[in-house]
Amino acid sequence: MNIFSFGVEFSSEEDCIAHFKAQRDKIGVTCKCKKTDFFWIKSRLSYECKSCKKRITLKSGTILENSNLSFLIWYKTIFLMSATKKGFSAKEMQKQLGLKRYEPVWSMMHKLRKAMGRRDEKYTLEGMIEMDEGYFTVESAEIEQEKGIRGRGAPGKQNVAVMAESTPLEDIETGKTSKSCRYFKAKVLEDHRAEGINETVKKSIEESSIVFTDQSTSYVDIADLVEVHISEKSTKETTKETLKWVHIFISNAKRNLLGNYHKIKRKNLQLYLDEFVYKLNRRYFGEKLFDRLIIASITAV
């Protein structure tokens, strides 16, 4: 969907409501009494349970719950966030939407990013996996406050564990090797220590996987958590070959985040990464990304 077809398909609040309701109906609504049959009360934009008469608004139970912004504003935002690889700052989005207040836009975008993160948390990586840490620039005032509590990274830097499914390929005729990548994950680490890495590996990677890292001491326990752990001394070759995709990810993600948001608070870094990873993992979805994001906004609460 491009901006013109979006404008045609979603020209009014009614269009968006009809579309949102159709998506919610497809997924199915469940009442607190566990029943799934409802009357639709159009004047109240609510479902009424046929059995216990409880009403559920169209927004409730979705990430739109508690938002006073219209469906049209949400749809425009979802469209703009999914249509561009680059991403938008809340300031830029506010300008595009023509809204007076900044805060509701900021909060809407963060809810969408959270939904993207939750969606990706449903999946674990498997097969051959590259893993390394990237150091992302965060606002330093916050670091000062947190000094001593979280401390180990360089000031103004936050370490992030980056993982990439990466399959070696060999051209049978030329013998040349390359690697193709599939899904990525990026998790903000509380500190460098092995515990943080271990937790992340347990949550993010299938036990049957083969994990490649450098020889950092944070990775000492990985061998116990997966099928095979292969660690290589960090050299130029390692960066270019063994950990190729995580390094490409780290530099692209840094460039993207810096380009969009000139200052990132440590507590928001995961949300920005979640958006970047969500879109990267769905890079072949094309126009379907918009629909997927609508579904995520209904289900990933």
Ligand SMILES: [Zn+2]
């Ligand atoms: Zn009920």
